[in-house]
Amino acid sequence: MQSLKTRLTTGTLLVIFYLTLLPFVLHGFGMVWTGMSQGESYLFVPDASVGNAAMIVHIIAGTLLVALVPLQLLKPIRLRFTRFHRTLGASLVALALVTALAGMTYIPLRGTIGGPVMSVAFFLYGLCLFTSALMVARMALSGDRAGHWAWGLRLFWLALGSWLYRVHYTLWYLLTGGLGSQPDFLGPFDLVQNFAFFVPYLLAVQIWIARRGAAHQGHLVA
Ligand code: HEM
Structure with a gap:
């Protein structure tokens, strides 16, 4: 049973997360509407249906993924509602695969607003994201609990990547007014951001996994 303090902290973090996610979700749905109604946006090009469809599918799947993924880590749900955990897990894997595939279809067709580096x-x-989703499913199916946990953590932080990207930009603009960021996304801050929303988080997860593994080994030896 979790302590009241843990439950309050988790609840507060969830409220903050969903409040900061709301503008992003509204923007995403706005973009989907623009794409489906053939409105104007640099993401959609007239008579280029594959790229347009890929972006619409990408935004829908990605938005659902980022909105649902925090629920998968909640311990009380995981322990008490096993079937829900499995169903949500399978849905998250499918959403991650679709989001990644659609994004990777769009990039060679259209490129990105920030050019080759982006x-x-x-x-x-x-x-x-694609590899983590496949590995989470593979580890779950083969009953490898440690592997499932490690790949699940990687998938979690990657699924939040798109939100983290916006959080980094928002905080940077609030703190510095956008120092090193340009409208063509070629400023030094933009170039670093192309990687900074997922690479450092993956490294931190890797260190966390290694330390937990070492602690577990020590526990077995002691
Ligand atoms: C994880 C959840 C994700 C969500 C919620 C998400 C959401 C979005 C949204 C809302 C846009 C439209 C941006 C705009 O209006 O300017 C977008 C664009 C884009 N996304 Fe994602 N995305 C996610 C993951 C990914 C992944 C994994 C990839 C890599 C394959 C990716 C590649 C792209 C690309 C290339 C664009 C167009 C970039 C541009 O030129 O502006 N996204 N995404």
Whole structure:
């Protein structure tokens, strides 16, 4: 049973997360509407149906993914509602695969607003998300609990990547007024951001996993 303090902290974090996610979700749905009604946006090009459809599918799947993924880590749900955990897990894997595949279809067709560096970085991000989703499913099916936990953590932080990208930009603009960021996304801050919303988080997860593994080994030896 979780302590009241843990439950309050988790609840507060969830409220903050969903409040900051709301504008992003509204923007995403706005973009989907623009794409479906053939409105004007640099993301949609007249008579280029594959790229347009890929972006619409990408935004729908990605938005659902980022909105649902925090629920998968909530311990009380995981322990008490096993079937819900499995169903949500399978849905998250499917959403991650679709989000990544649609994004990786769009990039070679249209590129990105930030040019080649952003295209390479986002394609790499898509590959990481795709691989993590496959590995989470594989570990769950083979009953490898440690592997499932490690890949689940990677998938969690990658699924939040798109939100983290916006959070980084928002905080940076609030703190510095946008120092090193340009409208063409070629400023030094933009170039670093192309990778900074997922690579450092993956490294931190890797260190966390290694330390937990070492602690577990020590526990077995002692
Ligand atoms: C994880 C959840 C994700 C969500 C919620 C999400 C959401 C979005 C949204 C709302 C847009 C439209 C941006 C705009 O209006 O300017 C977008 C664009 C884009 N996304 Fe994602 N995305 C996610 C993951 C990914 C992944 C994994 C990739 C890599 C394959 C990716 C690649 C792209 C690309 C290339 C664009 C167009 C960038 C541009 O030129 O402006 N996204 N995404």
